[in-house]
Amino acid sequence: MTELSQSTLRVALVGTGAIAHAHAQVLGLDPLASVVAVADPSPAVRDAFADQYSVAGRYGSLDELLAAETVDVVHLCTPPGLHRDQAIAALRGGAHVVCEKPPVLSLADLDAVLEVAHQVGREYAVVFQQRTGTAVGHVQKLLADGTLGRPLVGVCHTLWYRKQEDYYAVPWRGKWTTEGGGPLLGLGIHQLDLLAFLLGEWAEVDARAFRLDRDLETEDTSTAVVRFANDAIVSVLTTALSPRQVSYVRVDTTLGTVEVEHLYGHDARSWRLTPAPSRTGGEPDAAPAAWTLPEDDEPSGHTPLLRAVYESFRSGSPLPPVAADPHRSLELVTAIYASAARGRPVTKADLAPGSTLRDGFLHGVEDLRPA
Ligand SMILES: NC(=O)c1ccc[n+]([C@@H]2O[C@H](COP(=O)([O-])OP(=O)(O)OC[C@H]3O[C@@H](n4cnc5c(N)ncnc54)[C@H](O)[C@@H]3O)[C@@H](O)[C@H]2O)c1
The missing domain is CATH 3.40.50.720 (NAD(P)-binding Rossmann-like Domain)
Known part of the structure; x- marks a missing residue:
């Protein structure tokens, strides 16, 4: 030790x-x-x-x-x-x-x-505190070691509500130079980071970005289809325009469905693991014992994140998985903006060291507001 x-x-x-x-x-x-x-x-x-x-x-x-x-x-x-x-x-x-x-x-x-x-x-x-908490750690291990089957498809929603008059009245928000991006970078990155923590490295992104309602330099809404290196396909929707807010990540595997529904943080009650029925048309079977979430439930948040980080500072050991690899979700954000701007899919190879896409986000936003 x-x-x-x-x-x-x-x-x-x-x-x-x-x-x-x-x-x-x-x-x-x-x-x-x-x-x-x-x-x-x-x-x-x-x-x-x-x-x-x-x-x-x-x-x-x-x-x-x-x-x-x-x-x-x-x-x-x-x-x-x-x-x-x-x-x-x-x-x-x-x-x-x-x-x-x-x-x-x-x-x-x-x-x-x-x-x-x-x-x-x-x-x-x-x-990136959405990676933390007892439940997500358990689910991540079950996905990584194959206990939950092979990931096939998924959903990643950040449907949040941010008003022009207060949230976007803060001078640094909604501008490429100071906030760096719109809701995708400022809000959706939390769910993208959780998604990538669960599914690992991505392979390809096909995306679009829109300005539908807010008066921003950036987008207020974006969509993307992400193919992960394990070939799972995930549909991503990020917006600041949804009055009934929800954060939702779902992965359907060969053995069942994993979902987390929350807003700004989750605990074991936010997660649902549903096994696939063993017979066509049958009721879902009981979940295997290994899928049971631990009873010593700690919610996600800054508390477990900072505790783990400070333990690594004190011990001199590398950063824990909950705080390492910031590139994963930043690459996804970069690829979504780049794909939306170029009007074509962007692959992991497109962002390789030396690529100009690493220099900043491309701003391809379709302004769909009425004139
Ligand atoms: N992890 C989360 O859930 C979460 C939630 C909210 C915000 N954030 C992030 O935290 C950061 C700050 O967001 P916020 O909502 O607290 O913003 P904020 O505007 O409330 O606070 C930013 C503070 O930085 C100060 N500041 C400005 N220039 C400075 C400088 N040169 N040196 C020192 N201080 C300076 C401002 O005066 C202000 O008090 C952003 O990156 C945001 O994305 C993360």
Whole structure:
């Protein structure tokens, strides 16, 4: 068993807006982590946050923070367009980085960040919390070892509702340079990441992107058919226009159907495993005992994600599967945008190292709003 370091990790939170609270609350429960500093250019937001969590170090920027403090871990809870340069600065400053999704705005930027992490011997962990929780870990193993059969078809829906007047009134959202993409990158990436965690590497994407209603630079809706390396075919629909919101991932295999229906997080009650009937037209058989979800159920979320990541920081072992391989869902997003823009399928080979498609998302959005 790897020995865990018992010294307290000194942590900085950069960007003290909405999601930073989830980080501070989880870290507040870890006796071996101490948030010693925060950085945010907005004094009002920064001070209110630092007062709430009793943080002494308060800075207007990450650079000022790194110049004044020695920290072991930097959490990036900033707008996506800042993640690349801030991650590189924090890594070069000697800290591990925990970065909110989306990791960065292109595969080339991801390559650059991971290269620096490798050079300096620090980790770059991305928050894709839909991979976490007891149930998803169990289902992922059952799919990986064949207990659930061979995946054949699936569905991946992010049907969310985001209004123009509040959500998209935030200046960095809905723009290619600052948010990097539309609901596909900002919202759907959660479900795509979960899907790819369950099914592994993808092979080909055939997609379209539309602006149906919102006043954005980016799309507000996209569709895609994804073929995975294991030949499973998945239909993906991502939108910010669905008043009755749902997040839904489904995989039908040779032996049964696996589904998770939730909104922003899931536990064992969100999952349903239905065995195929053994006889044509018959009732479904009872599920095999191995399919039973564990009773020690922990929901998905920042809590199990940060616990697993901090264990790896303390032990010096590689990042756990719940926080590793950020390329999988970023590649899917890149391929969906590229396919929509080019009007043809995009394969994994199209995104190989050296491809210009790695440099950023192509913007092929069909504006279907009435003039
Ligand atoms: N994992 C999740 O479920 C989840 C949920 C919401 C948001 N997010 C992600 O978290 C990130 C932040 O989203 P949010 O909703 O908290 O946004 P937000 O706008 O509420 O907060 C961002 C904060 O960053 C600050 N900021 C801006 N420029 C900065 C700079 N140069 N240095 C330091 N701070 C700076 C802003 O002042 C603001 O307080 C985004 O990447 C978003 O996609 C993840």
